[in-house]
Amino acid sequence: MPRRVTVSTTPLPPTGWAHAPRGAGERPGAFDVYDTTLRDGAQQEGMNLSVSDKLAIAPLLDELGVGYIEGGWPGAIPKDTEFFARAAKELRLRHAVLAAFGATRKPGVRAWDDPQVRALLDSEAPVVTLVAKSDIRHVERALRTDGPENLAMIADTVAVLRREGRRVVVDAEHFFDGYAYDPQYALSALRTAVEAGAETVVLCDTNGGMLPAGVFATVTAVREQVPDARLGIHAHNDSGCAVANSIAAVEAGAVHLQGTVNGYGERTGNADLLATVANLELKTGRHVLAPPPDGTGGLAELTRIAYQISEITNIAPFARQPYVGASAFAHKAGLHASAIKVDPDLYQHIDPTAVGNDMRMLVSDMAGRASVELKGREFGLDLTGQHDLLGRVTQRVKDAEAQGYTYDAADASFELLLLEEVEGGRPGYFRVESWRTIVERAGSRGTPATAEATVKLHAGGERIVATGEGNGPVNALDAALRLALLRVYPELAEFELIDFKVRILDTNHGTDAITRVLIETTDGTTAWSTVGVGPNLIEAAWEALTDSAIWGLRNRGVDPR
Ligand SMILES: CC(=O)SCCNC(=O)CCNC(=O)[C@H](O)C(C)(C)COP(=O)(O)OP(=O)(O)OC[C@H]1O[C@@H](n2cnc3c(N)ncnc32)[C@H](O)[C@@H]1OP(=O)(O)O
Numbered sequence: 001m002p003r004r005v006t007v008s009t010t011p012l013p014p015t016g017w018a019h020a021p022r023g024a025g026e027r028p029g030a031f032d033v034y035d036t037t038l039r040d041g042a043q044q045e046g047m048n049l050s051v052s053d054k055l056a057i058a059p060l061l062d063e064l065g066v067g068y069i070e071g072g073w074p075g076a077i078p079k080d081t082e083f084f085a086r087a088a089k090e091l092r093l094r095h096a097v098l099a100a101f102g103a104t105r106k107p108g109v110r111a112w113d114d115p116q117v118r119a120l121l122d123s124e125a126p127v128v129t130l131v132a133k134s135d136i137r138h139v140e141r142a143l144r145t146d147g148p149e150n151l152a153m154i155a156d157t158v159a160v161l162r163r164e165g166r167r168v169v170v171d172a173e174h175f176f177d178g179y180a181y182d183p184q185y186a187l188s189a190l191r192t193a194v195e196a197g198a199e200t201v202v203l204c205d206t207n208g209g210m211l212p213a214g215v216f217a218t219v220t221a222v223r224e225q226v227p228d229a230r231l232g233i234h235a236h237n238d239s240g241c242a243v244a245n246s247i248a249a250v251e252a253g254a255v256h257l258q259g260t261v262n263g264y265g266e267r268t269g270n271a272d273l274l275a276t277v278a279n280l281e282l283k284t285g286r287h288v289l290a291p292p293p294d295g296t297g298g299l300a301e302l303t304r305i306a307y308q309i310s311e312i313t314n315i316a317p318f319a320r321q322p323y324v325g326a327s328a329f330a331h332k333a334g335l336h337a338s339a340i341k342v343d344p345d346l347y348q349h350i351d352p353t354a355v356g357n358d359m360r361m362l363v364s365d366m367a368g369r370a371s372v373e374l375k376g377r378e379f380g381l382d383l384t385g386q387h388d389l390l391g392r393v394t395q396r397v398k399d400a401e402a403q404g405y406t407y408d409a410a411d412a413s414f415e416l417l418l419l420e421e422v423e424g425g426r427p428g429y430f431r432v433e434s435w436r437t438i439v440e441r442a443g444s445r446g447t448p449a450t451a452e453a454t455v456k457l458h459a460g461g462e463r464i465v466a467t468g469e470g471n472g473p474v475n476a477l478d479a480a481l482r483l484a485l486l487r488v489y490p491e492l493a494e495f496e497l498i499d500f501k502v503r504i505l506d507t508n509h510g511t512d513a514i515t516r517v518l519i520e521t522t523d524g525t526t527a528w529s530t531v532g533v534g535p536n537l538i539e540a541a542w543e544a545l546t547d548s549a550i551w552g553l554r555n556r557g558v559d560p561r
């Protein structure tokens with residue numbers, strides 16, 4: 001039998017708001033996707049979203065087709081108060097409605113008099129999501145009040161918001177832990193919220209420690225015991241199971257899913273909404289995102305939207321992120337490639353284009369002929385049936401990788417290696433006669449050293465000698481090489497070195513060790529990576545720099561002069 005709890009609500013003063021905001025009259029859909037990137041996602045260590053960042057992310061979430069965008073906690077965080085004020089004027093959302101997040105009233109005060117509750121109304125958000133305690137231990141120890149007063153806090157706050165025309169969602173904080181400890185109290189928190197007018201009660205795995213079987217069992221039990229409640233799930237990822245737990249809850253009957261883009265969030269993050277939604281749509285056949293009205297947006301834009309949001313949050317994308325990561329459909333093993341050549345489905349759980357991602361072949365010492373053939377296709381080369389050539393390239397890659405080259409991180413250098421075999425040599429843009437660098441420090445200790453490099457090469461029918469200066473020998477070599485080539489290939493002016501990585505490959509050898517240099521270059525449109533290896537850092541860098549110039553010129557369609 002449920003424990004009897006008396007809920008004493010406080011009378012409400014007359015309404016102070018003339019009308020409810022747009023969206024307030026709507027009802028929840030058959031299934032809600034509720035994004036909390038801007039609130040719970042922003043609780044991630046190191047993340048600091050400005051109001052403009054939030055205003056830039058919200059339309060991307062809308063484009064994805066989520067039903068709700070939780071914008072933050074107005075009244076608690078000044079930026080969030082400003083977000084709601086600006087969002088009302090500046091955002092034109094196609095599907096999503098905004099939700100303001102906040103807590104139930106404080107113990108012992110009237111909801112109407114609690115400034116935090118008033119701030120939720122002032123935000124003009126049509127939906128308000130209240131975090132409410134459902135674990136009696138938290139009521140007594142964190143809130144420092146008793147069970148009945150917490151229920152009154154829930155009832156009062158929901159009632160005030162409903163009275164003012166807001167739709168109310170209640171996030172039952174620590175629900176799973178609370179239910180395990182004292183199920184009747186946890187259920188009474190849900191019943192109180194539903195009776196006061198909450199349209200959805202969300203079961204939160206706040207500490208993120210649940211496993212899928214436990215989530216399934218609890219959601220099933222709650223559905224039986226509170227049959228009139230519309231249930232949601234909010235999972236954190238501390239056990240590494242947030243996506244699986246969210247799916248388990250949906251399989252058990254939850255119809256409201258909360259999560260964050262890229263799994264951002266406090267500690268180890270929240271359920272990654274992108275993977276969860278992709279799983280629900282593609283694996284369980286549920287249509288949970290709003291259909292794109294004009295054919296744009298939706299699941300097919302998942303990868304682009306994930307990247308655009310990463311740009312705004314300034315958090316580097318995670319290559320191995322399911323569905324949208326750069327490596328999500330990248331294949332390295334030769335055996336995989338040989339099967340993929342027959343049918344990509346043999347080594348892929350979905351067609352990557354369904355989520356806007358691409359299949360990529362990686363060529364390395366784990367490659368076989370099929371990997372090289374498929375990689376060739378990415379470069380526009382049909383190598384079908386060229387068994388011997390494919391074998392030679394595969395062997396060259398394996399030998400080079402044994403010396404320290406790494407082609408899966410340097411596609412451009414691999415393409416040049418392949419061209420050597422296919423065309424009998426590299427594109428002949430220039431012929432190097434010699435190069436040298438000098439590093440010099442003139443003056444006392446503390447004076448920065450400078451570097452100078454001289455490059456002698458043949459291009460455009462001339463012998464060119466150029467000298468470059470830089471803050472280090474590689475920088476000086478880069479300057480000298482560009483200077484030498486610019487006269488003949490002015491296209492090089494647009495090339496910019498954007499990343500330079502050095503790795504010592506044989507640490508036992510100290511300063512004698514083999515060095516690998518990886519560089520990334522862009523011409524403003526395309527970025528490409530090249531590799532060089534040698535016993536000497538400068539030599540390795542020279543190899544990567546010359547590969548970069550050759551690949552860049554060829555990619556621009558420049559003929560050797
Ligand atoms: C599980 C979650 O992620 S919920 C979202 C959590 N997000 C945040 O905390 C970010 C925004 N938070 C803030 O800006 C501040 O913490 C504020 C403005 C909310 C409160 O700040 P302060 O008034 O200085 O209080 P403080 O943060 O120290 O403590 C939180 C207070 O809220 C109370 N509280 C906690 N949960 C609830 C709840 N569900 N309902 C009502 N009150 C609550 C606590 O008992 C504590 O009360 P006390 O001040 O009387 O001790």
Ligand SMILES: CC(=O)C(=O)O
Nearest residue numbers: 131171173174204206
């Ligand atoms: C509400 C919320 O963020 C949580 O319980 O984790």
